[in-house]
Amino acid sequence: KAGVTQTPRYLIKTRGQQVTLSCSPISGHRSVSWYQQTPGQGLQFLFEYFSETQRNKGNFPGRFSGRQFSNSRSEMNVSTLELGDSALYLCASSLGGRTYNEQFFGPGTRLTVL
Amino acid sequence: AQSVTQLGSHVSVSEGALVLLRCNYSSSVPPYLFWYVQYPNQGLQLLLKYTSAATLVKGINGFEAEFKKSETSFHLTKPSAHMSDAAEYFCAATSSGSARQLTFGSGTQLTVLP
Numbered sequence: 001k002a003g004v005t006q007t008p009r010y011l012i013k014t015r016g017q018q019v020t021l022s023c024s025p026i027s028g029h030r031s032v033s034w035y036q037q038t039p040g041q042g043l044q045f046l047f048e049y050f051s052e053t054q055r056n057k058g059n060f061p062g063r064f065s066g067r068q069f070s071n072s073r074s075e076m077n078v079s080t081l082e083l084g085d086s087a088l089y090l091c092a093s094s095l096g097g098r099t100y101n102e103q104f105f106g107p108g109t110r111l112t113v114l
Numbered sequence: 115a116q117s118v119t120q121l122g123s124h125v126s127v128s129e130g131a132l133v134l135l136r137c138n139y140s141s142s143v144p145p146y147l148f149w150y151v152q153y154p155n156q157g158l159q160l161l162l163k164y165t166s167a168a169t170l171v172k173g174i175n176g177f178e179a180e181f182k183k184s185e186t187s188f189h190l191t192k193p194s195a196h197m198s199d200a201a202e203y204f205c206a207a208t209s210s211g212s213a214r215q216l217t218f219g220s221g222t223q224l225t226v227l228p
Contacts (some may be wrong), residue, residue: 004157013159039116043204043218056215090157094214101164103214105157 002026004093006104012112018079021109023091025072031055031096032074033103034066037088046089049074050096078111086113116141117209120219128227133177133192135222137205140186147188148206148216149179158204164188175199200226 005024013019025032033056034046045058049068066076072093078085088110092103121136123143139145146165150158162173179190188205205219 003178031214035216035218041207042220043216045215045217048214058215063125092158092214100163102163103216105150105159107157109154 004091004104006089006091006106006109008109009107010110010112012042012114014114015081015083016076017081019081019111020075020077021089021111023074023076023093023106025074025093026104029093029095030072031094031101032068032072033092033094034074034076035090035092035095036060038084038086038089043090046076055105064071066096081113083113085111087111116145116207116209116217118205118217118219120203120205120222122222123220124223124225126225126227127195129197130186130194133190133195133224135190135198135203135224137179137188137190138186139188139205139207141209142209145207145209147179147181148189149173149188150204150206150218151175151222152203152204161190165225170201193221195224195226197226197228200224 003005007022031050033048037043048056052068063079068074088108090108092105095101117140119138148163149161162171164181172178177192203222206216
């Protein structure tokens, strides 16, 4: 099975722009979670989507949003980029049931905001 | 609210020596606990997990961890370090059985000296 894929792998944007990141989960996985990783704040949970619905949300401003499509692929969008949004954005997919199912992480998208 | 503390942002060991990475959690409910490893420019890989079964958990690559409720700890050990173990290690916790919203520690960079 192919793993979790994230595109693009690297992205450079300027302040004020917006950006869309994509995550394709493992085939059959219905849950996609997004995390932000920065040197200062570490790994922080952004949100989780399951069956096209946001099921959990972390403590991030409304500039951060996401969606999930019927094929379980997910996108996250960051509007009005700030320098502090520079980070590695990781997505993770899992089967998504009520009981524990392992999350598999993608390689991440490294976003640099200039 | 849950928190995870990793003691020591950098740990150096000699090849063949014992690896001990420390993790303490704070939770009002019994947590699920995880150790992940991250190699440069890659996502997170699950090493092992505690999901309220056996308190001594064995993972991949010879790593193991012991859940100690009285100490609220979940330290990661490996009897003999290998050069390939050099990476960043993250302890994570969740109170949710589905384990899709993880709280991560700040990470420990492990260096293995020849």
